[in-house]
Amino acid sequence: MNKKKVVNVFMGVLALLLIVGMAYQFTPNLGDLFARKETGTPALTVNGTRVTVEELENVRRSNPILSSTDTGVLGDDFKTYIVAQKIEQALVTGAVKDIKVSRGDVNTKVTEVREQNDLTDNKKWTDALQGAGLTDATYREQVRQQIAIERKVEELKKAVPAPTDAELRAYYDLNPERFQTDARIQGRQIVVADKAKAAALLTQLKGGADFAELAGANSTEFKDRGGALGPVENGVPRPVAQVALPSEVGAAAFALTTGGLTDVVESGGKFYIVKVEKYLPPAPKPFAEAKTDLTTAVQEQKQNAALEAWVTALKKDVKVEYQDINWKVENPTVATVGGQDIPYSEVVGQVVSNQQFAGLLQQVPAEQAAGLVNGILKPQVTQQLIQSYAAPALAERLKLNLTGTRQELAAALAAYGSRNVKASDADIAAFYAQNKAQFETPGSASVNEASFKDQAKAVAFRGSFAGGNFTAAATKAGGTVSERGSVTAGSGTLSEELNAAVFTAKTLKDAGEGSLTDVVKVGERFSVLYVADLKPATTQPLSAVRGQIETQVLAQKKSEAGQKFVDAQVATLKPKDNLKTVLAAQEKRVAAQTPKTPAKEEGAENGTGSTGGTTPAEGGAPAEGTEGTPATPATEGAEGTTDPATPAER
Structure with missing residues (x-):
């Protein structure tokens, strides 16, 4: 059984930890989420709760960033981060240990997890737990802790007072863009199944024909109300939002902020023409209309603040005791x-x-x-x-x-x-x-290229071809034809010379249903391009x-x-x-901890006389006055000393 199935069980718990301010940026192995193993090598204790070396290493291995290096400045950073996260985790689980969770509640949750992950078979369940380094008992303890944390979070949220009108008004005034109506238009449309018919109708409309009359006579939609997009009220169509139209049609219509006609727009095998009679831009909702959404947003913010304050208070008087000197960190x-x-x-x-x-x-x-x-x-x-x-x-x-x-x-x-x-x-x-x-919308065209070894043959072909089968004619004239297909200007499909000949030159020659470029020298050959369906670049x-x-x-x-x-x-x-001071002290500490390599060997290998310590690039030159910066109180003292928390731990 793949371990991932069991790990996924606790994704909800991971999200919960993020909510209460524990910034886990990775998915640890299941056994590392909550369980405090009774066996293992002691690394540190947090208010008496033991954290093992194995748990810390589990965190490192479970994340590709943290496991990318354990040496140098970044290795030191990652160790600091891992220890800080385990301290926070221990504080949260310790804070909820007195919350009562019945055996029945745990059994219900475990049964739900097993059913959702197809682990109802006892052997599958046991194999999955073993794959994650768990027993049924340790897993159930994790579930108990999960439920306890959920109940604590709900308790904290329920204790948050309702937002005041002053708080709602402040949020409303500072976030007007979150409480706006959608843009809308008053307008009419004509929808037909034939492109040529749509083009003919557009020509009539541009000539001054009455839109409502043409819609009533020709449109397949809303013809009974003259193509009005919304029901007609007091002689004008009711405004509609962009979602009322197909996406391509809506984009074209809502671009007409000063009103007017769209071109023929194809969507879903139909052809649309829209007349925008009035554009209604987004507008702020009145405070009373937005109050329900405001209350939800502000209440959520207040709950977030309560959870953050809870975790901050847990850190205030934390005491950390280190048993393994290799996991003792500086967190100034x-x-x-x-x-x-x-x-x-x-x-x-x-x-x-x-x-x-x-x-x-x-x-x-x-x-x-x-x-x-x-x-x-x-x-x-x-x-x-x-x-x-x-x-x-x-x-x-x-x-x-x-x-x-x-x-x-x-x-x-x-x-x-x-x-x-x-x-x-x-x-x-x-x-x-x-x-x-x-x-800008770049130009586009359908392009075929005829390439000739001889310039004279290319010129002769260009002069003689007046339409018909380009490939056959070019081949007969001694050219090699390449079908370039649909090409967008500047896309790189064509070389710069050919791109310019198609899209910027003013010398295209009419040739049947398309046109020919001038003869263009490309390397040692000479090309003539046949261009069809040429659409020039446009700028909105x-x-x-x-x-x-x-x-x-x-x-x-x-x-x-x-x-x-x-x-x-x-x-x-x-x-x-204090960042410069902290980084300078870290650079000296890491350099002192790095095994020294004989200068001769190092220089021979790397071309330098480095001793293998941290380079200035890792931390910059020590800031003035920082040389010999003493260790912080929380990390001084002999191994096993119980110290008050550093500012970071608080």
């Missing part, structure tokens, strides 16, 4: 703001969960990745953590009725700082001018994309203004960023 304060210490393990946790970091590890050696992470990613993460830790104090000082976790409060502060930002007509026009290419006018641009420009301006506001507010708290 990386920053301080508003009287709160931020542990280095939180920086590492965000690095581990960063997708770009995961990609980086696949591309470069660990020591090179460490240099890039220390120089770029960790400083960014540290600043983000400073802002989130500062957010509660700032929201209180500004007397804002904000709710949520630290990160949610930081986002709300940014929204508050950018609440009055607008996108002007000049901003929109400038963006359109600078990014016109993204609103500003009026058609104004709404899209306004949304994009406004988001960018709000982001910049919000960040500037938060930066200014955080600065008033005079935060202290």
Whole structure:
């Protein structure tokens, strides 16, 4: 039985841990989720709860990032992260050990799991448990703990008071885009089964024919109401949202923000023409209309904050005792703001969960990745953590009725700082001018190429071919024909010379149902291309994309203004960023722990005189005044000493 089936049983538990703030960024082996094995090599105890070396190694092996290296700066980071996660896990499971869970509740859950995973057969069940390193008894203990955590979380959520009107109003004012009606149009359509008929009707409409009359006489849909998209009320069609139309038709119609006719649009074997009589842009819902959704969103934020506060309180007075010196970690304060210490393990946790970091590890050696992470990613993460830790104090000082976790409060502060930002007509026009290419639809055509060794033969063929079977004629003239098929300008299907001859040259020669390019020299040969169904490039006018641009420009301006506001507010708290000091101390510690290689051998092998210690790229040069930085109190002392928690553990 594949171990994955059993591991999947606990995916819900993993999600639960994420909810309560335990940032597991991997799926550990089943036996590692909750069980505290009675056997194994002791590594550390958390408030008396034992964590074994085997459990820690399980966490490392179960995640490709954490298992990618156990040496150097990244190896030291990963060890810090693993230990911090196991400490949090032990705290949560310890906090719910007194919650009563009956044997019947456990049996019900186990039976449900076995049935859902086709493990009702006792042998299959036993094999699956053994594959995950479990017994039935240890698995049932994990289930008991799972149920206990679920009940604790529900208890915490139920204790959260209902949102006040002031909290709802604050959320409504700072998140207007979340409470808007959809864009709608008032309009009519003509739907026919024949493309030629649709084209003829469009010609009549452009000539001034009455749309409702043509729809009543020709449309296969809504002809009884003159093609009106919605029921007619007081002489005008009721507005409809874009979902009321086929996707291609809706896209074309809703691009007409100033009204007008679409071209003939094909969808599902039918041909549509839509007349937009009035475009109704998205608009904010009134507060009363949005109140139900507001209450749900704010209540969820308040519950998130309660769970975060619970886990934070569990860490406050934690005592960690190390039995295995190899798993004793440094977890110093990386920053301080508003009287709160931020542990280095939180920086590492965000690095581990960063997708770009995961990609980086696949591309470069660990020591090179460490240099890039220390120089770029960790400083960014540290600043983000400073802002989130500062957010509660700032929201209180500004007397804002904000709710949520630290990160949610930081986002709300940014929204508050950018609440009055607008996108002007000049901003929109400038963006359109600078990014016109993204609103272009490139030209396309069906292309066949005839290639000749002799230029004169190519010129003669071009002059003589006036239509008919291009392949036969070119072959008879001594050319080699290649069917290029449907080609989009600039796609790379054609060489630059051929692409220019088809899509930018003004010298195409009519030849029956298509046209011929000039003779084009390609390498040592000469080509003539037969072009059919040529569609020139088109550019959407500003009026058609104004709404899209306004949304994009406004988001960018709000982001910049919000960040500037938060930066200014955080600065008033005079935060202290210790990252450089922490990294310099880590570099010295890792170098001291790295076995020394004789300089001669190292130089002969790598062309350097390195001693094998951590390079400056991994941590940068030690910051001024950091040489000889002492160890943090939590990690000093002899093996087995019981110490108060470091700031990170608190």
